Amino acid sequence: MAGDVVPVYGAHTAHRPRIAAFGFESGERDRFQLAFRNVKLAVEVVPLAAPPAGQTFDAAILHADEAAPALLGALRSSNRRMILYLVGPMPQIARLAQFGVNAALEGMTEAAITRAIEHTYLLLAGKLRRYTRVPLYVPVNIHAGGMSFTAITEDLSGGGVSVNSAPSSVLRMGEAVTVRLQLPGNETLLIPGIICRVSGGQVGVQFSRGPEQDRLRKWVDDFLE
Structure with a gap:
């Protein structure tokens, strides 16, 4: 009106x-x-x-x-x-x-x-908080069992990541994986985690605590400052 x-x-x-x-x-x-x-x-x-x-x-x-x-x-x-x-x-x-x-x-x-x-x-808008996933498209390599594949992130946080173009038909909830992630600026991280979501071609990974995850948390914090 x-x-x-x-x-x-x-x-x-x-x-x-x-x-x-x-x-x-x-x-x-x-x-x-x-x-x-x-x-x-x-x-x-x-x-x-x-x-x-x-x-x-x-x-x-x-x-x-x-x-x-x-x-x-x-x-x-x-x-x-x-x-x-x-x-x-x-x-x-x-x-x-x-x-x-x-x-x-x-x-x-x-x-x-x-x-x-x-x-x-x-x-x-400057309204993201540090617990929020950052929208970012970067290549990742995921190792699951004897399989390895490359995908593209959709968003990530210090606690986990969502990826697209993943072979979700052969992945299962709770499966242990290792994520090789290259951040802008060429910093490469190798972070263990577990699959927490599988939907179509999208897969969510929850990261395990450790030094590499701490480095990612710091990067996210710096990005959102």
């Missing part, structure tokens, strides 16, 4: 998150911005053709193409806590995981945009 006011995070504060959009049409940018409004977060989506000079951005969305490595490197250098949305086929996104991709979209469909924003808007 006319005159209705939708409350939004940041609507009455000095800072409204700014998102740099590289190579997207106005209609795609509008859908992206509207999806944030649907979760009550006011953002500013700014179209750009090159890395910003002298401007500050909280997030960026770009295509996983041949120009992506240089652009991602420049963005990460300017702001290591910048939230990165990457659009393209999952194999191409996986090859760029070392830059710390926070959300992967296989296309700019309404469903893909909504899912990506639901996973990241609290992080962008």
Whole structure:
């Protein structure tokens, strides 16, 4: 109805998150911005053709193409806590995981945009707490019994991780595993744990206490500071 006011995070504060959009049409940018409004977060989506000079951005969305490595490197250098949305086929996104991709979209469909924003808007709003899983797409290698496979994380915390593209049909709840995880910045961790959830192609792992888990907890804490 006319005159209705939708409350939004940041609507009455000095800072409204700014998102740099590289190579997207106005209609795609509008859908992206509207999806944030649907979760009550006011953002500013700014179209750009090159890395910003002298401007500050909280997030960026770009295509996983041949120009992506240089652009991602420049963005990460300017702001290591910048939230990165990457659009393209999952194999191409996986090859760029070392830059710390926070959300992967296989296309700019309404469903893909909504899912990506639901996973990241609290992080962008500064409302994540340290017990919360951080949305992050990085490659992992999981050893379970005599089997080893590679998957992509969807989110992780100091206590566990959710991964996609896992062979869930041969995994079982309570099974002991070892997760080899490479964090942005090339820090590699080897963490034991147990499978706590199996659903379709998604698997959840609860980490066991130990020095490697402590290192991960510190990384998550630093990321959320």
